Amino acid sequence: MPKIVDHDKQRVLVAEAAWRIIRKNGMEQASVRNIAEEAGISVGSMRHYFSTQSELLLYAMNLVSERVTSRIQSMSFDGPPMEHMKQLLLEFIPNTDEKMAEMEVWYAFTAKSKTDPALKKLADTVYNDIRRAVEIVITSLVKLNIFRADLNQDLEIERLYALVDGLAIHAVLRPDQMSSKLMDQTLTLHLASLCPESAK
Numbered sequence: 001m002p003k004i005v006d007h008d009k010q011r012v013l014v015a016e017a018a019w020r021i022i023r024k025n026g027m028e029q030a031s032v033r034n035i036a037e038e039a040g041i042s043v044g045s046m047r048h049y050f051s052t053q054s055e056l057l058l059y060a061m062n063l064v065s066e067r068v069t070s071r072i073q074s075m076s077f078d079g080p081p082m083e084h085m086k087q088l089l090l091e092f093i094p095n096t097d098e099k100m101a102e103m104e105v106w107y108a109f110t111a112k113s114k115t116d117p118a119l120k121k122l123a124d125t126v127y128n129d130i131r132r133a134v135e136i137v138i139t140s141l142v143k144l145n146i147f148r149a150d151l152n153q154d155l156e157i158e159r160l161y162a163l164v165d166g167l168a169i170h171a172v173l174r175p176d177q178m179s180s181k182l183m184d185q186t187l188t189l190h191l192a193s194l195c196p197e198s199a200k
Contacts, residue, residue: 015060061109095180
């Protein structure tokens with residue numbers, strides 16, 4: 001009886017093999033041959049799932065975005081709103097081993113997107129999604145009447161967006177200095193600074 005292959009699952013396994021190659025050896029080593037070897041399949045078999053390297057990299061990059069989105073969609077927002085907002089923002093910051101792996105790969109993809117139009121389109125979409133999440137946090141504070149009246153809403157969106165992105169970059173580049181606890185504390189402090197004293 002012929003072996004039944006779950007093609008969607010196999011594509012994910014190949015993409016995860018690409019992640020491991022990129023994390024260990026860099027994007028320049030993410031060749032079809034190296035990824036196939038890491039995935040434990042032949043080059044011919046891999047081409048059955050991805051016809052080109054660009055198609056594989058696009059899928060692997062999109063997988064990072066899909067996993068972040070899936071985690072956010074599974075969150076339950078039934079407690080203190082400020083804690084919910086912080087938890088939402090933490091999904092874009094590598095405060096766990098899983099998210100650190102995703103973020104390291106994501107930045108490698110982002111660098112390559114500068115010369116690959118297909119990857120650039122996806123990178124732009126994801127960064128726009130992150131900014132929208134930050135915008136949701138600020139507008140929610142305003143709607144809940146826990147946003148300081150003396151602050152500029154548009155500027156605070158950009159400031160929080162820069163903070164989230166900066167924390168993520170520092171965590172990837174200097175994990176010995178930017179701990180999960182420090183990232184959590186920094187976000188907590190920043191969000192508190194946006195609220196009037198009566199809301200604290």
